[in-house]
Amino acid sequence: MAKAIPSRAEDYSEWYNELVKKADLAEHSAVRGCMVIKPYGYSIWEKMQAELDKKFKETGHTNAYFPLFVPKSYLSKEADHVEGFAKECAVVTHYRLKNAEDGSGVVVDPEAKLEEELIVRPTSETVIWSTYKGWIQSYRDLPLLINQWANVVRWEMRTRLFLRTAEFLWQEGHTAHATKKEAEFETKQMVEVYANFAEDFMAMPVYQGVKTESERFPGALDTFCIEALMQDGKALQAGTSHFLGQNFAKAFDVKFTNKEGKQDLVWGTSWGVSTRLMGALIMAHSDDEGLVLPPKLAPIQVVIVPIFKGNEQLVAIEDKLAPTIKNLRSKGVSVKFDNRDTHKPGWKFAEYELKGVPLRMAVGPRDLENNTVELARRDTKEKNTYDLAGIEDQILDLLEDIQQNIYKKANDFRSEKTTKVDSFEEFKQVLDAQGGFVLAHWDGTAESEEKIKEETKATIRCIPFNNELEEGKCVYSGQPSTQRVLFARAY
């Protein structure tokens, strides 16, 4: 395996594309815009899913499954929603193929045209709220706290593996509540669940905040988000949680009898993260040698590479390490012992660096004599020799330290790349010179927001929660402002 990925400095975009492919995470499929998630990439996604699913269940949610297809007319029921989602989507118009008369294969059977076209779900609010109508009669039926793991399709013209694909995998939570307050609490709770997951598991610091009106989810009254910083200085929206008010209850006529015996519209939320998180994870930490994975999400946490000549030496190493491997596994550490004789140790070292395995253990004949092993950290590339006795605790400590160190590095980077600016000149200059987040005053109008975007390609990522109030003037219009908001160029 040649480590033929370009460096980040050379070409960040190509570095990302090649890394995704060379590390066996994903590749483009024959269908335009759709990806194949390869086993190694999928095993990282599975770890993410497991942790998120646990957090959803701990906060009282259960999973369910709703149909892939949305009747075309459903999309039109919520005015903003249809504007946002009806445009670029996959439309099913027929339900049968038949043999071509010229024998050239199969063709669409014109007789099998659907009366109403079906849309492959770009998101499921409409299908789910049309279903909730049948499930909700009384306040006793509320809250409904439901999540689904599913595939969705949005017909994107420019696609990039994980970051923007026509089909992607995600989870979408859809909850229904008796009161505004409960729905607001839920919206906030779930963005916090996402933030905790991003920081504790992905080792990726995020800003939490609220989107401006123009960046809101179509159909929501408020969109909360987490925003992360990539190594090229661009921001990436990593998760969103929407307060839907009573919009979808209105659109689908979902009412309930409240405790006072009166009919009321139901309050709603929706929230989601997707395989886009894979892109964020890769871009937040990896380096020119390959992936850097936080131990908590690494499919292989420790790889053992034996240095041997001939089968006898290999067996001696295997025998020596067998109890260690067993102990590590019993402590929940995932260990791979790579005993292949078809590849040299140096090749394997490069391979596991590329794949981001947090710890590599190398063991050769001299180690056998000395009862030692060599451990190399993927994050710092430090190597040290340790006594084999008690190595399990050493490894647990190192994995914890790597997890923290990766977070710290990303957090320091973000601190360096978060700049307060007070003029539009400075705004543009900082964005061009170093990118990152820019904290600047904004007059609160969609006009200034749009102009800034046109002139700099930077958007308001969010108005951070618990934002410090501060008198100032909008960097664009000079109009008065009460707080700085978070700008960045973004994925």
Add this chain to the structure above:
Amino acid sequence: MAKAIPSRAEDYSEWYNELVKKADLAEHSAVRGCMVIKPYGYSIWEKMQAELDKKFKETGHTNAYFPLFVPKSYLSKEADHVEGFAKECAVVTHYRLKNAEDGSGVVVDPEAKLEEELIVRPTSETVIWSTYKGWIQSYRDLPLLINQWANVVRWEMRTRLFLRTAEFLWQEGHTAHATKKEAEFETKQMVEVYANFAEDFMAMPVYQGVKTESERFPGALDTFCIEALMQDGKALQAGTSHFLGQNFAKAFDVKFTNKEGKQDLVWGTSWGVSTRLMGALIMAHSDDEGLVLPPKLAPIQVVIVPIFKGNEQLVAIEDKLAPTIKNLRSKGVSVKFDNRDTHKPGWKFAEYELKGVPLRMAVGPRDLENNTVELARRDTKEKNTYDLAGIEDQILDLLEDIQQNIYKKANDFRSEKTTKVDSFEEFKQVLDAQGGFVLAHWDGTAESEEKIKEETKATIRCIPFNNELEEGKCVYSGQPSTQRVLFARAY
């Protein structure tokens, strides 16, 4: 909750339909043929998934994800496959909607027609083998042992919840091997994995065997299956494993360099089970009061119903049982304490019977005095009073006993309903009088098989593995036969 489901004797089909809905397992969606899997139903499916996924990983498989869409031309590449799958499927022809000129909503944008139509996958052999072509060069790249959990769509005209729906959830394993022998081993191994899962977890005995040519998967050289018996005497195919030979390797030109340095075609298998298993689980064990779930797949294994008047009594019961609940959970038992004061105990008893909870614990003021609890088994409806001290072990024993008893009951039923017949008269008479499996001689021709199907609606479910050889005459044609095969009317 009125237990308003018809009895099995009254109307088996309606009993099933109503049970699925009333027990909150699934319901029809607004999209014809698609279902909503409700939280309680989905939680059973999640338990099935977890166990199956574990078994797949223990046998060396990893998960991955392949695209939802299949280019139309792919389906045509394997001649039998296209005949089997191209006919009833959802066809995506356009990728954009636009506002209707008359303001009535959205319409398909005729400008946004796809050059080649996309089929929503009915199964993924074609997409996966076209991908494998890029992954396999040498024998070192083999075997590929990959599974995916996914949704698929087959445009069925007559649908029934879980048993036959246009969209359903499943797993599909797709493996590639260097030798015929390895691929054959894999095919057999996976049907055994399914059989063990069905028997050990679903408590459902199954026959394993091979399909006749006319019942084979389109594109396979051999299809192995597991066949279960439902309480109405009809068989249900619960899982299949296909030996694909080199058919898909030929169709997609997937070759590898073998150890001798020569080019060779790759050998393949595919295997799958789906949400149809939910239908099998329901129909195999449930009774006129509702679901009967085997403890190993029950989302709630023990429900505790307190019998109380006023909050003081409820708190006393809660305090008394808190250590028991904690102990049970630490032993991996899922316990629900239903402390609602909005429903009476009798209502709750009926509700949890309907939902198939294996054990119900009832605790009232007199139990508090006596340090006792009442346990009721869902399977036999036996009730007994036990000392609270040591109740945890009693519960573990009972759960194990219920699991075994449910299996035994289903197995006894199957024995009763498996009949050897030696004439076509007897064949028809047994099918009409009691249904079940019929073991009869068959001459091995597709003609007799087809005639028997036409005249009796019974099909050959499989030729059982390790079938006893026995001289005889085909019940239909009178031609010589060397073994009995397994017939039944089937779902």
